[in-house]
Amino acid sequence: MPPTAAEAEGAAREACLRLLTSRPRSRHELAQRLRDKGIEPEVAERVLDRMEQVELVDDAAFARAWVHSRHTYSGRGRRALAMELRTKGVAAHHADAALAQVDDEAETERARELVRRRLRRLTVPSDERERAVVVHRLVGVLARRGYGQGLAFGVVRDELAAAGTDVEGLDPDA
Template identity: 45%
Template sequence: MLRKLSLRAHSRAELEKALADKQVPDDVAEQLLGRFTEVGLVDDAAFAAQWVQSRHRVGRLSRRALADELRRKGIDRDVIAEATQALDHDDEVAAAMDLAARKLRSMASITDPMVRRRRLAAALARRGYGSDVVHTVVTRVLADPADPLDTV
């Protein structure tokens, strides 16, 4: 269990599942997780905050996609709301602009503007961005493909 924690932070639910998979009795697992929490090795709020910052920066995921990932990791809804609150609308638009600009560079051979628009929108939607952000970003990027980040 300590080896698992040394690789990266984990949520309490992930560790509960890992202990259950190893057939550790429930009372022993609860004591172990309680002690890990006491000494600060398990902290769902810190884990969620770190996860949001990392995945938003590297994966360019939206708040909604990050919330879904945290929910799958067993994080409480209130903790998720607090962690994702750190990202505002401007952060999402900036990350979506960066993602769209990168995607647009990889579509240099596509000349049909509708195909470009559709593929950009689909790439952003797969990362969890809402229709308002997708529309804004695709419009900005396609308006000035030479330097889309200038319009942010």
């Protein structure tokens, strides 16, 4: 015997509340999880609409919290954050507003912190070729976290120079 409408909504509501206890989620994420659990789309829509009304689901707040957390604690750049929000189903206007929290200066400073942390564990070789390999690895670390190549190379070059390493002849395209 199929569940009644009230039972289906109760199950969907419980599933959402369980998911929201571990971390905030976007409406899209919750809708996907409900779909995976076999909840009818109309039932999921009603439950999610109600959760938005009582502010348990708020994509704008989710996006702000996600950007703050991932930038601060995981060192993600704006490009990576934008991609993550897109995969979470956050609307572009909410994502753009949240990404505005991370200005150029904050992004550059976070990239510097990441490079400094890596440099503390590295010995930068005096050989120019070996040093270029280290530079490319450091730039790669930043690139994988969503920082643009120009920013990444500039930060790596500046941090190496600040650490007393000869940066003459370093070419971002070498």
